[in-house]
Amino acid sequence: MKAFILRQTGGAEQLKLEELAKPAIQPGEVLVKAQAIAINPIDVFVRKDSNALKAFLQPADGQDTFILGWDLAGIIEEVGADVKDFKKGDAVFGMVNFRGAGNVYAEYVAAPADQLALKPEHTSFEEAAAACLAALTAWQALVTHANLQQGQKILIHAAAGGVGHYAVQIAKHLGAHVIGTGSAANKDFILSLGADEYIDYKQQQFEQLVNDADVVLDPIYGDHLLRSIDATKKGGRIISLLMDFTGAIGEKAKAKDIKGYHMGVSSNGKDMRQIASLMATGALRSHINTSYSFTDLPKAHQQQEAGNSHGKIVVKL
Ligand SMILES: NC(=O)c1ccc[n+]([C@@H]2O[C@H](COP(=O)([O-])OP(=O)(O)OC[C@H]3O[C@@H](n4cnc5c(N)ncnc54)[C@H](OP(=O)(O)O)[C@@H]3O)[C@@H](O)[C@H]2O)c1
Structure with a gap:
């Protein structure tokens, strides 16, 4: 071969x-x-x-x-x-x-x-x-770690990316109110996935527009996670794909009683079957x-x- x-x-x-x-x-x-x-x-x-x-x-x-x-x-x-x-x-x-x-x-x-x-x-x-990896990450972040519920507000960063575009669709399927961030060229794409609101991260500070998210999905390095804490309501959850909740980030999250998870996706046939069944109904593309x-x-x-x-x-x- x-x-x-x-x-x-x-x-x-x-x-x-x-x-x-x-x-x-x-x-x-x-x-x-x-x-x-x-x-x-x-x-x-x-x-x-x-x-x-x-x-x-x-x-x-x-x-x-x-x-x-x-x-x-x-x-x-x-x-x-x-x-x-x-x-x-x-x-x-x-x-x-x-x-x-x-x-x-x-x-x-x-x-x-x-x-x-x-x-x-x-x-x-x-x-x-x-x-596979991107959809599993979105599934394990929103379902396994965030336990996202109908009616909750979720802020999904990089909503046009591999992970983000599945996360928007899964969050909508779960009945959440979805805010997606992306660059201007991806606005129509993010809204076409079902996002209720869109934020152009290059033009606007997302934490000045959102301060009451139940859940935030954050796949960005740098001070982004600190800013995501500002966008999350007291007692909310943040799923970070890249950064640990240690040092200043951990302290700031603790002060707002926010549960922070730095997740790593893992192979899982049961989760793949959930993704397959959403794809079969057209809920996930x-x-x-x-x-x-x-x-x-x-x-x-x-x-x-x-x-x-x-x-x-x-x-x-
Ligand atoms: N921990 C884990 O298990 C895990 C699993 C999967 C992925 N990841 C990591 O998560 C990250 C994203 O993965 P991916 O597969 O979705 O990548 P991707 O398909 O390359 O997409 C990245 C997206 O990020 C957007 N973006 C870049 N900077 C942004 C910002 N400041 N705010 C909002 N959007 C921004 C880009 O588009 P525009 O800027 O043009 O809008 C693009 O849509 C990667 O670093 C990856 O390694 C971690």
Whole structure:
């Protein structure tokens, strides 16, 4: 099979297309023939930074070749021992082994069956691959950590991005009042996802417009999280994707009795089934920004690195 191998962290040109043996499956795993792969900011981070690579891929001692990627949609070709929920020929999708090595930038992927869900019939493989790490993050943030309830107000930062565009739709599905932030070029996109209000973060200070959010989803570095505390009501919740609630941030949150979570998404087949069922009813859709061919995967990395403005970047096999 063909796979993109990384031997040395650096630019996108370090991803080399090579010929490898198909992976062998272990009990509990299935062999998936990849049909589409999605790219995330973490893929770029791991490709560029050897500390990030160690932290996220958790390689064995002495390992010097790596296959990146976690988001996969494809067709099951082989079923391992102890797998009861899937059969050969099933179309599936999921985030494979996060944190750990997903080994997804390849024509065939060995994936734990309990991290996958059946792809909805009318969802394309590209749309399904897109709705893995980013959609799982939105689901686990809003449902698992925030326990978002009908009628609550949620402020979703970067609402046009991979995570944000799923979060807006999931929050609306849960019956929340949604305020999304983004740049002016993404205003119509954010409102089209169902957001009730939009804030142009480049023109306005969001914390001067919102001070009573029940929940804030914050995926931005810097002083952003401190400002998000101002936008949250006393006793509310903030889910941060990048920053810890320590030091000044922790103290400021505590003074307002705000529960702060720094979450890390994790592979979970049960959550993938929830995402699949929302996609099947049309409550959740993937917006594909750009779709690349497999050989152009390094170009997909370059676009993600340049700053993905809205939706998801995917690769079709
Ligand atoms: N902890 C976790 O488990 C976890 C999981 C997933 C992602 N993340 C992290 O969360 C971040 C977002 O991920 P993603 O997949 O959504 O990225 P993405 O698809 O690249 O989208 C980023 C979005 O942020 C917007 N943006 C940038 N600065 C902004 C600001 N100050 N205010 C509002 N919007 C802003 C960008 O568009 P415009 O500026 O053009 O509007 C773009 O829409 C990344 O850093 C990623 O690594 C963490």
